[in-house]
Amino acid sequence: MRVNVEVNGEQRTADDVWPGESLLYVLRERLGLPGAKNACEQGECGSCTVYLDGTPVCACLVAAGQVEGRSVRTVEGLGSAEELDPVQDAFVRTGAVQCGFCTPGLVVAAHDLVHRKPDASDAEIREALAGNLCRCTGYEKILDAVRMAAVAVKEQRS
Amino acid sequence: MTTTTQQPLITNVTGGVGDSPMRPDGAQKTRGEFAYSSDLWADDMLWGATLRSPHPYARVKGLDITEALKLPGVHAVLTHEDVPDNIYGLEHPDQPVLAVDIVRYQGEPVAIVAADHPETARRAADRIVVDYEVLTPVTDAEAAMRPDAPVLHPAHEGGNIVRHAPIRFGEENPVADVVVTGEYTVGMQDQAFLGPESGLAVPAEDGGVDLYIATQWLHADQRQLTKALAMPEDKVRLHLAGVGGAFGAREDLSMQVHACLLALHTRKPVKIVYGREESFFGHVHRHPALMRYEHGATRDGDLVYVKAEIILDGGAYASTTAAVTGNAATLGAGPYRVPNVRIDGYGVYTNNPPCGAMRGFGAVQACFAYESQMDKLAAALDMDPVDLRIRNAAERGTVMPTGQVIDSPAPVAELLELVRAKPLPAIPTGPRDLRELPGGVSNTTHGEGVVRGVGYGVGIKNVGFSEGFDDYSTARVRLEVIAGEPVVSVHTAAAEVGQGLVTLKAQIARTELGVQRVQIQPSNTFVGSAGSSSASRQSYVTGGAVRAACEEVRAGVLELAAARGFAATGLAGGKVVSATNEVLADLVDVLGDEVVERTVEWRHRPTAPLDPVTGQGFAHVQYAFAAHRAVVDVDVELGLVRVVELACAQDVGRAMNPDAVLGQIQGGSAQGLGLAVMEEIQVVDGVVRNPSFTDYLIPTVLDMPPMTIDVLERADPHAPYGLRGVGEPPTLSSTPAIAAAIRAATGLALSRVPVRPEHIVGA
Numbered sequence: 001m002r003v004n005v006e007v008n009g010e011q012r013t014a015d016d017v018w019p020g021e022s023l024l025y026v027l028r029e030r031l032g033l034p035g036a037k038n039a040c041e042q043g044e045c046g047s048c049t050v051y052l053d054g055t056p057v058c059a060c061l062v063a064a065g066q067v068e069g070r071s072v073r074t075v076e077g078l079g080s081a082e083e084l085d086p087v088q089d090a091f092v093r094t095g096a097v098q099c100g101f102c103t104p105g106l107v108v109a110a111h112d113l114v115h116r117k118p119d120a121s122d123a124e125i126r127e128a129l130a131g132n133l134c135r136c137t138g139y140e141k142i143l144d145a146v147r148m149a150a151v152a153v154k155e156q157r158s
Numbered sequence: 159m160t161t162t163t164q165q166p167l168i169t170n171v172t173g174g175v176g177d178s179p180m181r182p183d184g185a186q187k188t189r190g191e192f193a194y195s196s197d198l199w200a201d202d203m204l205w206g207a208t209l210r211s212p213h214p215y216a217r218v219k220g221l222d223i224t225e226a227l228k229l230p231g232v233h234a235v236l237t238h239e240d241v242p243d244n245i246y247g248l249e250h251p252d253q254p255v256l257a258v259d260i261v262r263y264q265g266e267p268v269a270i271v272a273a274d275h276p277e278t279a280r281r282a283a284d285r286i287v288v289d290y291e292v293l294t295p296v297t298d299a300e301a302a303m304r305p306d307a308p309v310l311h312p313a314h315e316g317g318n319i320v321r322h323a324p325i326r327f328g329e330e331n332p333v334a335d336v337v338v339t340g341e342y343t344v345g346m347q348d349q350a351f352l353g354p355e356s357g358l359a360v361p362a363e364d365g366g367v368d369l370y371i372a373t374q375w376l377h378a379d380q381r382q383l384t385k386a387l388a389m390p391e392d393k394v395r396l397h398l399a400g401v402g403g404a405f406g407a408r409e410d411l412s413m414q415v416h417a418c419l420l421a422l423h424t425r426k427p428v429k430i431v432y433g434r435e436e437s438f439f440g441h442v443h444r445h446p447a448l449m450r451y452e453h454g455a456t457r458d459g460d461l462v463y464v465k466a467e468i469i470l471d472g473g474a475y476a477s478t479t480a481a482v483t484g485n486a487a488t489l490g491a492g493p494y495r496v497p498n499v500r501i502d503g504y505g506v507y508t509n510n511p512p513c514g515a516m517r518g519f520g521a522v523q524a525c526f527a528y529e530s531q532m533d534k535l536a537a538a539l540d541m542d543p544v545d546l547r548i549r550n551a552a553e554r555g556t557v558m559p560t561g562q563v564i565d566s567p568a569p570v571a572e573l574l575e576l577v578r579a580k581p582l583p584a585i586p587t588g589p590r591d592l593r594e595l596p597g598g599v600s601n602t603t604h605g606e607g608v609v610r611g612v613g614y615g616v617g618i619k620n621v622g623f624s625e626g627f628d629d630y631s632t633a634r635v636r637l638e639v640i641a642g643e644p645v646v647s648v649h650t651a652a653a654e655v656g657q658g659l660v661t662l663k664a665q666i667a668r669t670e671l672g673v674q675r676v677q678i679q680p681s682n683t684f685v686g687s688a689g690s691s692s693a694s695r696q697s698y699v700t701g702g703a704v705r706a707a708c709e710e711v712r713a714g715v716l717e718l719a720a721a722r723g724f725a726a727t728g729l730a731g732g733k734v735v736s737a738t739n740e741v742l743a744d745l746v747d748v749l750g751d752e753v754v755e756r757t758v759e760w761r762h763r764p765t766a767p768l769d770p771v772t773g774q775g776f777a778h779v780q781y782a783f784a785a786h787r788a789v790v791d792v793d794v795e796l797g798l799v800r801v802v803e804l805a806c807a808q809d810v811g812r813a814m815n816p817d818a819v820l821g822q823i824q825g826g827s828a829q830g831l832g833l834a835v836m837e838e839i840q841v842v843d844g845v846v847r848n849p850s851f852t853d854y855l856i857p858t859v860l861d862m863p864p865m866t867i868d869v870l871e872r873a874d875p876h877a878p879y880g881l882r883g884v885g886e887p888p889t890l891s892s893t894p895a896i897a898a899a900i901r902a903a904t905g906l907a908l909s910r911v912p913v914r915p916e917h918i919v920g921a
Contacts, residue, residue: 018275018277020277028197029199032199033190034190034193034194034196034197035189035190035191036190037190037194037196037352037353037402038196038354038431039352039353039354039402039434040352040433040434040850040851041433041434042434042850042851042852044434044850044851044852045352045851047352074190075188075189075190076189076190076191078189079189084185084188084189087188088185088188088189089188091184091188092180092181092184092185092188093180095178095180095181095817095818095820095821097181097183097184097187097188098403098656098657098658098821098825099351099352099353099401099402099403099404099655099656100183100184100187100188100192100400100402100656101194101351101352101353101402101403102352103187103188104187104188104190107188123591123593123594125859126593126859126860127593127599127860129858129859130858130859130860131858132858132859133352133851133856133858134352134859135349135350135351135352135403135405135825135829135856136403136656136821136825137821137824137825137828138821138823138824138825138826138827138828138857138862138865139824139828139857139858139859139862140820140824140862140864140865141817141820141821141824142859143859
């Protein structure tokens with residue numbers, strides 16, 4: 001089947017899509033956007049988190065056909081070619097990136113949180129990111145990154 | 159007084175050893191642009207899939223691939239008959255690339271398929287008909303050691319015992335005032351890296367193959383591949399693709415041979431990517447352990463002896479079981495002064511999933527047992543458990559049970575003092591945030607039935623490969639002028655698996671050569687082996703190799719400088735300088751068009767094999783230590799545990815990159831927490847019951863508490879920069895500290911990890 005979907009502001013078309021394919025597969029293997037990661041493909045780890053019509057979802061749990069005519073924003077669509085998004089920048093600066101396989105999903109989830117709730121408490125940050133597994137960092141520096149990004153977003157707004 | 163006029167100032171480079179520069183791959187990773195092994199793509203690429211045995215033990219009586227080959231889109235279906243040399247293994251070749259007449263574990267690869275879509279490949283694999291005669295699996299490691307047990311590998315001498323590692327130290331029958339015994343078990347832990355096994359094999363015009371792969375040791379993969387494919391080394395070229403974590407699970411081969419076989423057979427690029435369920439079958443796990451301990455002490459609390467029997471279930475194939483067993487035995491008495499030690503470590507074949515390397519490598523299991531024993535001994539002596547540990551703590555000069563003298567700092571007592579001195583988190587009063595209670599937002603308690611406990615643990619880990627292994631790394635360092643600027647290029651085959659070695663190699667080059675701009679070349683087999691990214695060894699060994707290569711490059715530059723009339727003795731801030739740090743010339747001018755390149759193979763001081771009867775010998779190049787204090791809240795009515803805080807103190811010799819050191823301690827502690835209260839592969843009759851992240855739980859950000867960390871820097875005079883391996887020690891001691899804290903809260907004996915709710919409420 002053919003799938004038409006807006007990805008990172010661009011209208012894209014994927015052809016010969018098998019109906020069993022997920023949005024994650026279409027992004028990674030048909031549209032050249034491997035940023036969303038294939039860590040579990042069971043909706044448990046959050047590493048494939050993307051925005052679907054502005055709401056963070058696990059791309060592995062969305063059937064390709066469900067995105068027809070809708071809008072997807074992936075980690076590749078957050079910063080610009082020249083500049084990292086403040087969330088991406090904070091992850092690099094705080095050392096929240098080790099192997100980095102969880103990072104794209106966490107960046108999208110954190111991006112959603114700091115824009116939705118820039119004053120989130122630590123408990124709220126933890127709850128918001130509880131669907132994103134990381135095996136390397138023990139999460140401490142990821143919390144540092146989210147706190148730093150929240151400050152940057154608040155400064156942008158003021 | 160004489161003055162030197164017009165002396166240019168040295169601008170020291172930033173981001174050298176001791177700094178925490180940002181990762182060079184960090185921005186790419188946050189943008190989603192870093193190419194992991196599962197992200198690779200090639201024109202006309204096929205997808206591989208693997209048919210695996212559903213049985214833990216069975217005879218293969220027939221294999222029919224006819225129907226699979228008929229499926230449109232299928233390009234190849236291969237079986238053991240298509241493998242040039244079908245037996246491989248990381249340490250002992252005992253494992254078929256594809257099963258021949260017998261399968262020894264659930265998930266053993268039987269056949270492989272290449273097709274134009276991953277789903278087509280999977281469906282084709284499902285069409286392969288295998289006629290199995292199911293056999294009764296051997297699933298109890300202790301029973302497997304008995305003479306009457308079915309022998310799983312008839313070619314192996316010693317029945318099902320892969321290795322017996324005895325340690326005999328001191329008197330045979332020492333007498334103690336106080337004796338405590340215990341039997342401890344550790345469940346099967348999974349490394350659960352997030353990036354699944356994957357890679358892309360591309361057939362080359364010369365008849366060879368290029369494999370882009372996530373691994374921990376390119377040259378060990380290459381060695382096994384050349385054998386399995388029966389091809390010369392120059393025809394099997396490996397390139398490190400992005401690695402999504404490792405933790406030991408990428409030491410053994412997974413899909414490497416399969417992808418190369420399919421690519422060579424179809425003459426097309428072949429990509430294989432495991433899903434999460436397949437990943438649970440695609441790599442070895444941490445050995446489950448059964449450990450019987452006896453500790454004897456004087457009335458005053460001086461250890462008199464430790465006796466132990468440690469049985470490690472190696473599963474169906476040897477993998478690194480022999481080395482893991484050696485570690486468990488040699489480190490089995492812990493970081494203590496013990497005059498008499500008798501330990502028997504056994505690594506055993508069964509039909510359970512194969513076990514091998516995981517962060518901590520045998521030392522984790524032993525640490526849970528000996529630390530549990532120290533708490534039990536403290537209780538028997540009516541002593542404070544930390545005081546008992548400190549009283550017996552190993553130090554520089556302590557003789558280990560192998561007879562090896564610890565010949566560098568061993569601040570075990572100080573580490574314990576540091577974690578004990580941390581202020582305890584306040585016990586909350588009034589209404590509690592659900593997220594901070596056991597059970598969390600499941601709303602299982604508002605604080606009623608919740609009891610707090612505090613526990614301690616300390617561990618000892620060897621750094622680097624031990625027991626006489628020729629442990630080395632190779633570095634090629636090149637210095638030249640590019641666009642008017644001196645630039646260093648560092649090339650090694652070392653695997654960056656997330657730990658930050660790419661950052662560290664550049665730091666070392668900056669410090670040694672006084673040059674700001676450093677390029678890290680991609681890791682591949684076009685330079686000599688770097689050894690494995692495991693055993694906490696790469697900072698030490700590849701770090702040592704990079705430093706040594708830089709030293710030779712520096713000597714080359716100084717020769718050039720001498721030829722140009724400068725009596726230079728060093729490099730700093732892009733200049734050549736005199737012994738008094740006087741700037742003599744710009745490095746750019748001294749180099750001109752010259753390229754100074756040196757390749758160095760660097761070894762740490764040799765270790766020696768253990769005596770096979772007494773277990774005596776200089777087995778380990780370096781010891782590393784960490785201590786934890788854990789604070790837990792336990793809902794004693796439901797058996798739910800929340801770890802409230804972890805304090806850790808670790809000696810790292812030299813913090814080469816302080817931020818990365820913290821990252822290792824935090825991440826390692828989290829994996830220890832997982833083993834303490836969450837993580838276990840459930841194996842019933844040889845069958846894995848929970849191969850998913852739905853049922854195999856690793857810590858989330860809600861499970862992992864805040865940490866306080868003390869980093870000591872007591873230089874090891876034998877190591878480059880005095881550094882000590884960092885990655886593994888924090889994984890050892892967090893587990894027993896948390897178990898001890900749960901015991902303190904509940905009063906239960908708890909001799910097994912992970913501690914599950916039924917161990918608390920069903921006890």
